[in-house]
Amino acid sequence: MEKFKELSEEAWQLYLLHVSIDCVVFGFHDFTLKVLLLKGLHDDSWALPGGYIGNEEDIDDSAIRTLKERTGAENIYLEQFRAFGSPNRSEHYFSEFPDTLWHKQRFVTIGYYALVDYTLVLPKPDSISSSCEWKDIENLPSLIMDHKYIIDQALTTLRMQLSHKPIGYSLLPDKFTMPELQKLYEIILGKKLNRGNFYRKMMGYDILDKLDESRKSGGAHKSPNLYRFNKEKYENALSNGLKESW
Amino acid sequence: MEKFKELSEEAWQLYLLHVSIDCVVFGFHDFTLKVLLLKGLHDDSWALPGGYIGNEEDIDDSAIRTLKERTGAENIYLEQFRAFGSPNRSEHYFSEFPDTLWHKQRFVTIGYYALVDYTLVLPKPDSISSSCEWKDIENLPSLIMDHKYIIDQALTTLRMQLSHKPIGYSLLPDKFTMPELQKLYEIILGKKLNRGNFYRKMMGYDILDKLDESRKSGGAHKSPNLYRFNKEKYENALSNGLKESW
Known part of the structure; x- marks a missing residue:
């Protein structure tokens, strides 16, 4: 006190x-x-x-x-x-x-x-x-x-x-997997998303670069691909809205 | 003073x-x-x-x-x-x-x-x-x-x-034409929209009822159709976002 x-x-x-x-x-x-x-x-x-x-x-x-x-x-x-x-x-x-x-x-x-x-x-x-x-x-x-x-x-x-502008650049590490990005969206939206739909919609925004790298998982599963935001396209979407918006 | x-x-x-x-x-x-x-x-x-x-x-x-x-x-x-x-x-x-x-x-x-x-x-x-x-x-x-x-x-x-929730219910009269709704969107967005695309996108939201009425224009042009917001679907889109959003 x-x-x-x-x-x-x-x-x-x-x-x-x-x-x-x-x-x-x-x-x-x-x-x-x-x-x-x-x-x-x-x-x-x-x-x-x-x-x-x-x-x-x-x-x-x-x-x-x-x-x-x-x-x-x-x-x-x-x-x-x-x-x-x-x-x-x-x-x-x-x-x-x-x-x-x-x-x-x-x-x-x-x-x-x-x-x-x-x-x-x-x-x-x-x-x-x-x-x-x-x-x-x-x-x-x-x-x-x-x-x-x-x-x-x-x-x-x-x-x-989320429907108007991209999110994730400030929250995710430089390189990330699609499941990580999807999880971030799911938590913010408070609901599960279909994996295929999420991938198509996200790639449709044209703000991600798919890298020629995958994360070493060490297990029997296939290593997940890594992605990175394309800074220029991301900034453009931040200013002008996502492709799909008006 | x-x-x-x-x-x-x-x-x-x-x-x-x-x-x-x-x-x-x-x-x-x-x-x-x-x-x-x-x-x-x-x-x-x-x-x-x-x-x-x-x-x-x-x-x-x-x-x-x-x-x-x-x-x-x-x-x-x-x-x-x-x-x-x-x-x-x-x-x-x-x-x-x-x-x-x-x-x-x-x-x-x-x-x-x-x-x-x-x-x-x-x-x-x-x-x-x-x-x-x-x-x-x-x-x-x-x-x-x-x-x-x-x-x-x-x-x-x-x-x-505009990309996330409907707009217009509070601004437009009960019945309105598609050109009126498009003009409202154009002013808010600060850009011209393609008439066909606007119509398809707006109808895709499934919040409008097309009425069996047209506005009497009095001129030689075809009278434009009248529309009305479907209150229930509109309210749902206000709460949960438009169909197209996440």
Whole structure:
């Protein structure tokens, strides 16, 4: 509790009242979609990495700063997806604190999602957290306030965008197999996809290069082929939409 | 200027500091996409309908309230699309006012877009505007602050969503022709579409009922067929995405 009080005094000077940001950081590893979470100092609940906006700071810069602090990574694929502004979203969580605590004020929080290469991130807790870890999106721990809802809305946004623009470049390693890409799509869409249809549709987008390499599986099975996103075609699809869209 | 000062005193009591909302209200009429704008009391610049958030009010409720006040319409199709938060977005506009003016404070504004039936709206100016009018999206007047950018971003959002979910139910009259629907898509996409391809793609979505009626054109041309959205299939596509999407 002392830590919050200490931060509160400083916050009243440095930050814009009533506006905060929260980041849903997605990473993909070992066929699972993960999200970066922070564990409280004194309880077992988890929270999204987030922060406040400097008095003279752009909201996007505030999100970039927060992510850099938590992940060590720069040049992260980051997009704002929506604001969350029900009047009492944080009040309950700080009920035992004095009303003058900065964190207990009403905050409309602006949600950003980030897609990062899991292998390039070094999770770092902030000053009010005991740890910072990747958690499986399909097996999330208990989250504070409306943070579970914020994650759900970020996933809904990703799902909607799958029909319009490519996804995966920021989440997958440089070379990947078709089953890995399909699994990523299945987790975001929340449903199984037919392997043949997925292959045809994905190749139809014309954003993948099939490599003359396969992953050594070591087993009796045929080694799966490796693919790589064609950066130029991928960027074009990001800007102008996928071939199949309008 | 007096009007602003008068409103300012009240606003400091009633509203949440640093957060505002702005609404991009789209209407479609006579083959043009229009947006609802307010004209300042003392100048020739135009602004989006917007407002502030009551101390205990949900941000979405604030948008609904603002729209009802400006258009008289309820049950409007309304979606938040993004927040705009560069640090000096409104400062210049109020440079001649005292620093204590509510409106001169820094506001992060949350953008909503609304799709309305043009014929059901009665535009009403607010207390700091001389008029409220529909303006053609392809021929906008000069706009204050970052409001032109906000409109552009709303259009970009609509464009992205066209590949995933249907659009038009809230914008078109109950019965419409295929050329009217195509024109709406063309304006949002910012490009011409092939008539045959548009027809096939749109019918492939399976959300339209072709009616046994045509619009009396009065001229020598064949009267164009009328269509209507199938409400049930349309709602299903809104929730689950269009057939063609993932």
